[in-house]
Amino acid sequence: MSELAALYVGMERYKTINAIAKAGLEGLTLSSLFRYAKIKGNVLFFVFKHPNAKFEFGYKKEDIKAKMRGYYSLFKEDLKANNVLFKDIEACVIAEPKSGEPVKAAPLIYAERSTGNFEIACSDPKLRELFASIQQTIKQKI
Numbered sequence: 001m002s003e004l005a006a007l008y009v010g011m012e013r014y015k016t017i018n019a020i021a022k023a024g025l026e027g028l029t030l031s032s033l034f035r036y037a038k039i040k041g042n043v044l045f046f047v048f049k050h051p052n053a054k055f056e057f058g059y060k061k062e063d064i065k066a067k068m069r070g071y072y073s074l075f076k077e078d079l080k081a082n083n084v085l086f087k088d089i090e091a092c093v094i095a096e097p098k099s100g101e102p103v104k105a106a107p108l109i110y111a112e113r114s115t116g117n118f119e120i121a122c123s124d125p126k127l128r129e130l131f132a133s134i135q136q137t138i139k140q141k142i
Contacts, residue, residue, distance in 0.1 A: 009082075016082040021046055023071035024064040024089075030056055035094065044086040048093050057091035065089060114138050 021037035021044065033053035038045050048054055057064070068089070072079060079085070116138035120131045 013082045013084065016078060016084045017044070020044075020068055020071050020075075020079065020084065024068040026067060028056075028060060028064075030060065039084065039086050042085075042087040044089045046089065046091045048091060049095075051093050054091040054093050061089065 017037050017039060022031065022034070025031040025034055025046075030048070030053050033049045035047045035049055037047065046057060048057070116135050118135065120128055120135070122128045122131060
């Protein structure tokens with residue numbers, strides 16, 4: 001089988017899997033949160049955009065299976081031809097990355113507000129000397 005033919009077969013299988021999945025979700029609010037379906041082993045996985053869809057899927061699982069059985073009875077030949085065979089259905093969630101650029105943190109640069117003109121009202125000579133050195137440092141930086 002050529003590479004192009006294999007690609008065509010794979011695409012047909014993908015379309016058939018998604019068609020039966022969409023048929024099961026038809027008429028439910030879940031259909032707007034549905035992304036795609038895939039088969040792993042004997043399980044058909046419904047992939048949703050939001051965790052609430054997975055939660056609701058658990059409640060509606062039997063209704064979805066009933067709709068899919070009706071679809072299967074109508075399109076049995078196509079499903080078997082594309083090897084779309086499974087025994088159970090499950091749901092999983094894959095989060096979509098948010099579009100948009102990440103917010104860049106602006107550097108915090110503040111202008112010096114002190115001019116070094118303050119009165120040193122300390123009677124302790126050691127603290128007075130410390131405040132004087134701070135005052136001189138501020139005046140030199142301006």
